Amino acid sequence: MLKRVIAFFLVVIVVFGVFPRLISWADYLKKEPAYQFVVDGEVWFTVADDKALQEMIDEYQRQFLANVDPDAIVKKISFVQDVQVLPVEVRKDQFDPLEYAREKIYAVENEAVEITIKRGDNFWNLARTYNMTVADLEILNPDVDPHRIYPGDKLVISPFNPVLDVLIELENTVVETVPFAIQYQKNNNMFTHEKQIIRPGVEGEKEVVYHITLRNGYQDTLEAIKETVLKEPTNAIVRVGTRTTVARGGRVNFGVVQGKRISSGYGWRIHPITGQRRFHDGLDIAANHGNPVYAYTDGRVVEAGWNGGYGNCILIDHGNGLKTRYAHLSRIDVRVGQKVKVGQRIGAVGSTGNSTGPHLHFEVIKNGKTQNPLNYL
Ligand SMILES: [Zn+2]
Known part of the structure; x- marks a missing residue:
């Protein structure tokens, strides 16, 4: 009788006690498909939604195209770091929320440093002051015309530097002018500095294809890879007196x-x-x-x-x-x-x-x- 009672309770314990727990453990240990964001071999986060992650990455990278000519052709967008999105299977409690993923992707190492233009400032003396070249200053401020800056304007002197660096390869085609040359006709009857334009020069036009790489939105390299002349320039013909003008003891005399x-x-x-x-x-x-x-x-x-x-x-x-x-x-x-x-x-x-x-x-x-x-x- 006692044996039967014991056996009965054992069955009850197994059926109502242990078994459900085993089921919940199994449920708990069950792994689900997820995506790991790995930077230089280090796992930054794991999310369930692959599509949302791809969109986030895309949006992050495309912010660096904000100031780029909309007509430019984007050839390639990549990270400087080795970034991989790996499919994995993990327990549910190991998922990270998308907001966390966003924070990690958008992390900033240094914000851009800006200065305010004061009277008398120009690209040349500012470049000297901040120990950089005029070209650097132009690269950091592509939307600023160095010939048109005014007191109160802001200039970037140190670039925005994110943790995840983005490289963008572009191709852009622009039409540029081809300068004309001046052909001089010497004339003995004309006096010093006298000149007469026989035919005015007209600039030509060429189409130039640039290959450009941007790092975090700033120019890294810029190279003209193809030039096609659309219109040849017409050289100017100028009659000049032979008695002086040329050479005031230097390289090129512009008068x-x-x-x-x-x-x-x-x-x-x-x-x-x-x-x-x-x-x-x-x-x-x-x-x-x-x-x-x-x-x-x-x-x-x-x-x-x-x-x-x-x-x-x-x-x-x-x-x-x-x-x-x-x-x-x-x-x-x-x-x-x-x-x-x-x-x-x-x-x-x-x-x-x-x-x-x-x-x-x-x-x-x-x-x-x-x-x-x-x-x-
Ligand atoms: Zn000028």
């Missing part, structure tokens, strides 16, 4: 200054990454700081002094609706109202105002409209 090269031409430019169009209303001639600047031709000084982005600037009225402007000077040697002669020293090359280095910004204004100075030099 108004002894320079190294033209660092920026006149006209529209398209930024290869942002696709933004900018107009440059003068000719930038890179030259040594302190090089003398000469009057283009006879005239009267109508402006001489500080003029915002132009820095120290001179404007000369030559009559017949023709004016010339000389900007970013380190020195001004004339005053308003003064009459000047062709070739007279009026100031010196500098980098004042909105400048990216010592150069002369030379502008030609005919009847109130700027002209391509190459047709006048």
